[in-house]
Each structure stands twice: as C-alpha cells, then as structure tokens.
Amino acid sequence: xxxxxxxxxxxxxxxxxxxxxxxxxxxxxxxxxxxxxxxxxxxxxxxxxxxxxxxxxxxxxxxxxxxxxxxxxxxxxxxxxxxxxxxxxxxxxxxxxxxxxxxxxxxxxxxxxxxxxxxxxxxxxxxxxxxxxxxxxxxxxxxxxxxxxxxxxxxxxxxxxxxxxxxxxxxxxxxxxxxxxxxxxxxxxxxxxxxxxxxxxxxxxxxxxxxxxxxxxxxxxxxxxxxxxxxxxxxxxxxxxxxxxxxxxxxxxxxxxxxxxxxxxxxxxxxxxxxxxxxxxxxxxxxxx
Amino acid sequence: xxxxxxxxxxxxxxxxxxxxxxxxxxxxxxxxxxxxxxxxxxxxxxxxxxxxxxxxxxxxxxxxxxxxxxxxxxxxxxxxxxxxxxxxxxxxxxxxxxxxxxxxxxxxxxxxxxxxxxxxxxxxxxxxxxxxxxxxxxxxxxxxxxxxxxxxxxxxxxxxxxxxxxx
Numbered sequence: 001x002x003x004x005x006x007x008x009x010x011x012x013x014x015x016x017x018x019x020x021x022x023x024x025x026x027x028x029x030x031x032x033x034x035x036x037x038x039x040x041x042x043x044x045x046x047x048x049x050x051x052x053x054x055x056x057x058x059x060x061x062x063x064x065x066x067x068x069x070x071x072x073x074x075x076x077x078x079x080x081x082x083x084x085x086x087x088x089x090x091x092x093x094x095x096x097x098x099x100x101x102x103x104x105x106x107x108x109x110x111x112x113x114x115x116x117x118x119x120x121x122x123x124x125x126x127x128x129x130x131x132x133x134x135x136x137x138x139x140x141x142x143x144x145x146x147x148x149x150x151x152x153x154x155x156x157x158x159x160x161x162x163x164x165x166x167x168x169x170x171x172x173x174x175x176x177x178x179x180x181x182x183x184x185x186x187x188x189x190x191x192x193x194x195x196x197x198x199x200x201x202x203x204x205x206x207x208x209x210x211x212x213x214x215x216x217x218x219x220x221x222x223x224x225x226x227x228x229x230x231x232x233x234x235x236x237x238x239x240x241x242x243x244x245x246x247x248x249x250x251x252x253x254x255x256x257x258x259x260x261x262x263x264x265x266x267x268x269x270x271x272x273x274x275x276x277x278x279x280x281x282x283x284x285x286x287x288x289x
Numbered sequence: 290x291x292x293x294x295x296x297x298x299x300x301x302x303x304x305x306x307x308x309x310x311x312x313x314x315x316x317x318x319x320x321x322x323x324x325x326x327x328x329x330x331x332x333x334x335x336x337x338x339x340x341x342x343x344x345x346x347x348x349x350x351x352x353x354x355x356x357x358x359x360x361x362x363x364x365x366x367x368x369x370x371x372x373x374x375x376x377x378x379x380x381x382x383x384x385x386x387x388x389x390x391x392x393x394x395x396x397x398x399x400x401x402x403x404x405x406x407x408x409x410x411x412x413x414x415x416x417x418x419x420x421x422x423x424x425x426x427x428x429x430x431x432x433x434x435x436x437x438x439x440x441x442x443x444x445x446x447x448x449x450x451x452x453x454x455x456x
Contacts, residue, residue, distance in 0.1 A: 192415035
C-alpha cells in the first residue's frame with residue numbers, strides 16, 4: 001500500500017481563505033466572457049445598460065476589493081479527497097468552517113445565515129461580533145493523492161428559484177426539457193438574470209439536487225460529456241433565451257448564459273430532475289492541493 | 290430609454306410623469322427593509338403603534354447591506370427579491386408608502402395596490418453591488434440593529450439607478 005501524503009491543516013485553511021478572497025469580488029472569467037458575449041448581441045437599450053453596469057461592477061469590485069453582490073451567500077464546498085492523502089488534524093469540516101469564518105471577517109462579507117431556520121423558534125439575537133457562517137460540505141473520495149476543492153459563494157435569491165421533480169421514467173424528453181425551461185423562465189427577474197442553470201438528472205431524490213449544484217460549480221471538460229447531453233444543454237439554452245425574459249427579467253436576448261447537465265444512473269421506477277440556478281454574480285473556484 | 294434625475298420624497302403627481310422602463314437617478318433618503326423588518330412594520334400597523342419612520346416620506350429599498358470596510362462610506366449594497374415582501378406590501382401602501390426599490394416581479398395584488406395608491410415600484414440591477422455602493426453618501430443603522438443585515442438602515446444616496454417597473 002502506498003504511503004499516505006499528509007496535507008497540513010494550515011495549507012487547507014490558507015487555500016480556502018485565499019480562494020474566498022479571489023471570488024467574492026469577481027465572477028468566474030468564463031461568466032464575464034459570457035456577459036460580454038450577451039452584450040455584443042443585445043439590441044434592447046435597457047438590457048444593454050444593465051449588462052454594461054454588470055461589467056463595470058466586475059471591474060470596480062475587483063479593483064476596490066468590494067463584494068460584487070452584497071449577498072455573499074452560503075458557502076458550498078465540494079471536497080474530492082484522494083484516497084492516498086490524510087489531512088492533518090481535521091476533521092475537514094472544522095478546518096473549512098474556521099477558514100470561512102475568518103475569511104468573512106477579513107473581507108467584510110455579510111452574515112446571511114440564521115442558525116434557526118424557523119425564526120420564531122429562537123430568540124437568538126445575531127451579534128455581528130461573533131456570528132458564525134454555515135458551510136455546506138459535500139465529501140467524496142477519489143483515487144490518488146490530491147485534494148480537490150470546489151468552492152462557491154451561493155446567493156439566496158437564485159437558490160430560491162431552484163426546483164426538484166420526481167418524474168415517471170416514461171416521461172418524454174420534451175416534457176423534461178419543458179419543465180427545465182419553464183422553471184427558469186417563470187423565475188423571471190427573481191434570480192437576477194442572466195443566470196447559469198445547473199441540472200441534475202438521475203441518481204435519486206437527494207443525489208439529483210447535488211448533481212445540479214455540482215453541474216453549476218465544477219467545470220467538466222466537453223469530452224467527458226455524452227453528446228446527447230451536450231446537445232440537450234444547447235437546446236435548453238436556446239429555448240430559455242427565446243422566451244425573452246431577458247436581463248433582470250426586464251427583456252432582452254439573454255436570460256441564461258449557460259446550461260450544464262450532470263447525469264447518473266437511477267432506479268427503473270424513477271426519473272429525478274433537479275434545477276439549481278445561479279445569478280450572473282457566479283462566484284466559484286476550483287483548487288487542487 | 291429616458292434618464293431622469295429625481296429627488297426623494299416623490300409625490301403622486303411626479304410619479305404620473307414617468308413611464309415603464311424609464312431610468313431614474315434617485316437622490317435622497319432610502320430606508321432598507323427586508324423580510325423581518327416587513328413583518329415587524331406590519332405588526333406595528335396592525336397593533337396601531339407608531340412606525341420608526343414616516344412611510345409617506347420614505348422610499349423602501351429591499352436590501353441587506355454588506356458590512357462597511359474601513360475607509361468606505363458603506364459596504365456592498367443591492368436589491369433582494371421583492372416578491373418575498375408582497376404579502377406585507379399592500380398594508381404599507383395603504384399607510385402612505387410611495388416608493389419601493391427591489392428586484393423581480395410583484396404579485397397581481399401588489400401591482401393593483403401600487404396603481405391604486407399612485408405609488409411606484411422600481412427595479413435596480415442585482416449583483417452590481419460595488420457599483421451601487423458608490424452612490425451612497427451616508428449609511429447608518431436606523432433601528433432594529435439586532436436583526437443584523439436585516440435591520441433598517443438609513444441610506445442617503447445620490448444618482449442611485451432604478452428602472453420604472455410598476456406605476
């Protein structure tokens with residue numbers, strides 16, 4: 001058996017703080033390119049004005065180190081852990097959690113977490129001095145001696161427009177595509193379009209939601225994707241944008257910048273489909289340690 | 290797209306002059322209010338108690354600001370989804386509210402109430418918070434500090450951009 005590679009706690013901690021420092025003040029380079037492309041084809045004057053504001057904001061936020069969006073979200077981390085590594089001390093959740101809390105103070109990010117979801121159950125008064133962030137950590141094991149961290153700051157408005165449905169296995173492709181298009185289009189301006197759309201198909205109830213989130217956050221090389229799904233992504237993007245909801249739901253050629261699908265095997269009785277939406281302030285990064 | 294500079298508070302006669310999709314550059318005082326503040330404002334009205342500010346002179350901005358970094362006037366600011374405030378909005382309109390700023394569509398009931406009370410709903414672009422923060426002249430917690438980002442903040446703005454969505 002090969003010896004385990006030890007990854008120091010400090011390295012993981014500092015990597016996460018630096019990663020959050022990079023993404024809170026800038027969307028992914030791909031998103032900025034897609035916003036530029038949307039502007040190039042736009043004809044509506046209000047939509048153009050809004051897209052220009054988004055691009056100006058990206059520049060200013062990066063320069064001034066201000067959040068691109070005041071909702072710096074809930075932190076979602078996919079940690080793909082090589083089976084030949086050991087993270088010193090740990091557990092990983094404790095390291096990630098401490099890094100996120102310290103990053104929140106360091107960069108002046110907004111406390112958007114309530115520890116009691118049903119607010120009337122708690123008299124807890126939020127004290128900004130010692131408030132805590134919550135982290136959604138998805139762990140998976142991979143062969144090898146690397147630790148891959150995919151980190152996102154996920155805003156609440158777009159998350160609220162997400163949906164999951166358990167279809168019958170004989171449902172037509174057309175019905176599934178209509179469901180995805182309708183979910184995005186009926187959200188209107190609520191998720192701050194232009195949006196990015198993550199779709200999870202298959203797995204089971206909880207797995208397809210995780211796939212939808214992962215599809216939004218984790219880059220996949222086109223060669224890894226089945227051509228049927230690549231074509232489906234293109235069709236969905238075209239259909240969503242043809243509906244003309246547009247920038248901030250105020251009209252225009254672009255409602256979605258990108259659709260990404262991840263699929264997995266599922267039970268013969270099921271066809272789970274989940275849609276997770278992210279706004280144009282798409283704050284994600286992938287890091288390998 | 291018309292671009293019109295306006296000063297708050299707005300009167301119904303001024304609101305009549307605008308059309309949908311006009312871009313307004315707003316100067317004056319905004320009060321932030323999100324879900325929890327709306328719940329409290331509604332409770333106060335129902336109990337016949339005084340509100341912390343005069344609704345008729347005020348513009349509500351559906352926003353929870355980010356903390357103010359050292360050396361800045363305020364942190365990142367931007368709209369949250371207005372539809373979550375729909376349930377509480379007609380009562381505020383009945384009590385004089387004239388201007389609301391947020392993002393996304395409103396319910397039929399809110400749309401009708403806005404028209405009935407000759408009020409105005411503006412949308413501002415979500416996710417351009419660094420840019421919007423540049424329009425803030427001053428920002429302070431006004432009341433309900435214990436709500437953190439959901440407290441009511443008093444924000445003085447100059448040329449804050451909003452687009453007319455419902456009048």
